[in-house]
Amino acid sequence: MKINDNCVGCGQCASFCKKGAIEVRGRARATDACVECGMCIPYCPVKAIEVPA
Amino acid sequence: MKTIVIGAGLGGLLSAARLSKAGHEVEVFERLPITGGRFTNLNYKGFQLSSGAFHMLPHGPGGPLARLLEEAGAEVRIVRSEQTTIRVPLKQGKPDYAEGFKDISFIEFPSLLSHKDRLKIAFLIVSTRKNRPSGVTLEAWIKTQVKGEWLVKFADSFCGWALSLKSNEVPVEEIFEIIENMYRFGGTGIPEGGCKGIIDALEAVILENGGKIYTGQEVSKILVEKGKAAGVISESKKHEADLVISNLGHAATALLCSEALSGEVNAGYLKMLETIQPSAGIKICLAADEPLVGHSGVLLTPYTRRINGVNEVTQADPNLAPPGKHLTMCHQYVAPENVKNLDSEIDMGLADLKELFPGKKYEVLLIQSYHDSWPVNRAASGTDPGNETPIPGLYVVGDGAKGKGGIEVEGVALGVAATMKKILG
Numbered sequence: 001m002k003i004n005d006n007c008v009g010c011g012q013c014a015s016f017c018k019k020g021a022i023e024v025r026g027r028a029r030a031t032d033a034c035v036e037c038g039m040c041i042p043y044c045p046v047k048a049i050e051v052p053a
Numbered sequence: 054m055k056t057i058v059i060g061a062g063l064g065g066l067l068s069a070a071r072l073s074k075a076g077h078e079v080e081v082f083e084r085l086p087i088t089g090g091r092f093t094n095l096n097y098k099g100f101q102l103s104s105g106a107f108h109m110l111p112h113g114p115g116g117p118l119a120r121l122l123e124e125a126g127a128e129v130r131i132v133r134s135e136q137t138t139i140r141v142p143l144k145q146g147k148p149d150y151a152e153g154f155k156d157i158s159f160i161e162f163p164s165l166l167s168h169k170d171r172l173k174i175a176f177l178i179v180s181t182r183k184n185r186p187s188g189v190t191l192e193a194w195i196k197t198q199v200k201g202e203w204l205v206k207f208a209d210s211f212c213g214w215a216l217s218l219k220s221n222e223v224p225v226e227e228i229f230e231i232i233e234n235m236y237r238f239g240g241t242g243i244p245e246g247g248c249k250g251i252i253d254a255l256e257a258v259i260l261e262n263g264g265k266i267y268t269g270q271e272v273s274k275i276l277v278e279k280g281k282a283a284g285v286i287s288e289s290k291k292h293e294a295d296l297v298i299s300n301l302g303h304a305a306t307a308l309l310c311s312e313a314l315s316g317e318v319n320a321g322y323l324k325m326l327e328t329i330q331p332s333a334g335i336k337i338c339l340a341a342d343e344p345l346v347g348h349s350g351v352l353l354t355p356y357t358r359r360i361n362g363v364n365e366v367t368q369a370d371p372n373l374a375p376p377g378k379h380l381t382m383c384h385q386y387v388a389p390e391n392v393k394n395l396d397s398e399i400d401m402g403l404a405d406l407k408e409l410f411p412g413k414k415y416e417v418l419l420i421q422s423y424h425d426s427w428p429v430n431r432a433a434s435g436t437d438p439g440n441e442t443p444i445p446g447l448y449v450v451g452d453g454a455k456g457k458g459g460i461e462v463e464g465v466a467l468g469v470a471a472t473m474k475k476i477l478g
């Protein structure tokens with residue numbers, strides 16, 4: 001999961017990831033637990049999560 | 054009368070509920086899959102964290118938001134906080150929590166001043182209600198009145214908690230308007246069910262009155278015909294309306310109708326928009342088995358590096374956490390120049406918590422930061438440009454268009470109430 005510079009670190013995505021695969025500290029980072037399901041993408045208020053290629 | 058609302062944040066939903074109750078045909082378009090914007094619950098590990106707010110209404114059940122909810126027919130129980138306290142160091146000469154502290158009540162703040170300054174404050178509390186100071190920042194004004202640094206520290210922690218600003222950024226007029234509102238409406242409160250309790254109640258009103266709320270529908274353009282707002286384009290489809298209310302703040306709204314605003318007559322408006330600054334902040338959410346604050350109000354923390362204040366929402370509504378757990382949330386102001394150093398800002402906040410809660414066991418659930426296009430406040434308090442735009446029939450509501458002296462969501466409510474007055478008369 002690619003998270004771009006728009007990310008403000010609000011943590012909204014982390015609460016919608018069912019795999020607990022997002023760590024947040026000033027900005028979000030996807031961990032190895034990410035299965036690239038794309039569920040978190042629409043919940044980001046600043047369009048920081050990019051659709052995997 | 055048909056009204057389209059862009060954005061289902063608190064400002065948008067308040068407007069939609071009020072207008073649908075007054076008989077308008079209302080449609081709300083929200084980009085995200087969820088409603089509520091920065092004022093709803095996020096379920097995280099069984100705790101009701103939030104997308105923004107601390108589940109706290111600055112003026113509780115007596116404030117402008119509570120009044121507007123009632124007017125719109127939205128039923129929410131708001132629990133008035135028992136008290137507001139201030140954590141002060143035990144040794145006055147050593148302003149350091151690590152050396153021990155005690156909590157005093159909010160109204161006891163003058164007790165930390167010198168005898169002379171205490172008398173001065175007692176005098177000012179009376180005299181300023183008639184003759185309000187103006188034209189300077191709060192910090193500058195305090196410095197002309199009293200010598201010690203305590204009052205500035207206290208003001209910084211209050212402004213940091215309530216506005217995510219420092220006292221040298223807040224016009225003194227705005228603070229006196231806020232103080233007046235504290236007399237008028239009373240102190241803080243927590244809605245049952247947290248922020249989402251309010252959002253759910255507003256949605257129920259809108260749906261009951263035949264209004265529609267579309268999620269996952271981004272508005273890409275505001276239509277302007279014959280110089281008037283005429284509808285929106287969302288997901289390539291045109292939707293016509295008599296009125297358009299934007300919940301996005303003035304700047305983002307202007308971007309959606311930039312052609313209509315391109316004329317020379319609007320240059321002043323566009324120039325003014327460039328001066329609006331959002332405020333930034335960090336929220337650290339803690340889970341604990343024992344209370345860390347111990348009451349349902351705010352604990353202000355003036356002598357930290359960064360943390361301005363803490364609240365414990367489970368004191369008002371235990372259902373905001375799993376059984377037996379407490380949810381405690383800490384706020385810290387972030388200065389504009391430090392937005393790029395969030396990592397070290399967070400480090401300082403976490404170090405503060407160690408000193409504020411020595412020997413207490415807690416888990417850091419989530420650290421959330423807010424700035425720029427998803428800020429604590431779209432327009433720093435005291436700088437809001439009102440609810441009208443140069444385009445007739447296009448209004449702006451929300452925290453980029455708050456009413457005077459309205460802290461956060463109370464300001465959102467004052468702005469919406471003023472807009473409703475313009476529309477409904």
Ligand SMILES: Cc1cc2nc3c(=O)[nH]c(=O)nc-3n(C[C@H](O)[C@H](O)[C@H](O)COP(=O)(O)OP(=O)(O)OC[C@H]3O[C@@H](n4cnc5c(N)ncnc54)[C@H](O)[C@@H]3O)c2cc1C
Nearest residue numbers: 060062063064084090091105106107272429451452461462
């Ligand atoms: C950390 C933090 C703590 C806070 N604490 C408190 C507190 O304790 N008490 C308090 O009173 N206030 C608090 N606030 C402030 C409060 O949360 C905000 O003032 C309030 O939620 C703002 O609401 P709004 O309606 O103006 O905007 P928003 O909530 O931002 O709503 C705007 C909506 O519009 C949507 N949108 C954006 N663009 C489009 C588009 N093109 N098309 C369709 N939809 C769109 C967005 O997705 C969003 O849902 C806090 C804020 C933060 C961040």
Ligand code: SF4
Nearest residue numbers: 017034035037038040
């Ligand atoms: S893509 Fe799926 S698994 Fe990966 S972070 Fe997003 S929601 Fe979680």
Ligand code: SF4
Nearest residue numbers: 007008010011013044
């Ligand atoms: S929701 Fe978006 S802005 Fe918020 S932390 Fe996740 S990626 Fe960053």
